[in-house]
């Protein structure tokens with residue numbers, strides 16, 4: 001099964017709606033609760049990153065019987081130095097983002113901790129692609 | 137500690153949640169930083185104590201499987217937050233006490249910290 005969801009940058013009211021839908025879907029399929037939690041925390045962090053740092057994006061979710069693959073593709077400023085962005089504490093978040101309780105530079109390291117396979121690619125001035133795979 | 141005991145200790149009110157006052161809370165975590173909340177691995181019977189009241193607080197708890205949230209300093213809980221919490225079967229409590237006072241009282245009465 002493949003699903004696609006649009007995400008709007010800056011739209012904090014709706015940030016998390018995709019993660020919420022995917023969580024319900026995984027539950028219905030009877031996926032192990034621990035795997036759901038890891039996957040959804042990683043997805044939510046990445047979804048919030050599009051809202052916080054990019055202009056817009058598309059989240060593609062591929063659910064198989066033995067794994068979930070999620071691709072978050074955004075149009076945005078991109079990440080100049082991915083290694084630096086992966087460091088705990090590194091953040092360029094705006095004051096608005098910090099007011100929402102985010103912007104501590106903890107998201108990308110947390111995505112890594114909650115994914116079996118994580119790939120981050122980015123082109124400055126164009127956008128960022130985050131790919132998460134978790135096995136059941 | 138039972139939810140009803142928590143409510144009574146902090147002179148709180150139950151804002152969302154039906155027949156839950158006898159439910160047990162094992163431990164608590166106090167933070168306004170959702171980035172931090174999202175790193176918690178064991179959230180079974182965990183209560184979040186926070187002064188951050190917006191939809192992302194509820195969303196973060198939904199994603200982290202945190203079922204009980206105690207809002208301090210009389211922060212306004214919007215209808216949208218309530219709806220989202222109800223949809224997810226969560227319990228929302230509100231108190232006028234500060235984060236420090238709330239945490240101090242509950243800790244002194246035996247509610248365990250997470251770490």
Ligand SMILES: Nc1ncnc2c1ncn2[C@@H]1O[C@H](COP(=O)(O)OP(=O)(O)OP(=O)(O)O)[C@@H](O)[C@H]1O
Pocket residue numbers: 045049050052053054074076077078079085086090091092093101102103104105106107108109128171
């Ligand atoms: N989709 C993205 N587009 C552009 N920049 C990004 C994107 N995702 C992350 N970044 C950059 O990487 C930095 C680190 O991201 P990370 O998720 O670790 O922290 P944060 O989003 O700033 O704060 P937190 O995740 O703790 O709320 C961001 O501050 C931003 O500079």
Ligand SMILES: [Mg+2]
Pocket residue numbers: 045048049102103106107108
């Ligand atoms: Mg982030």
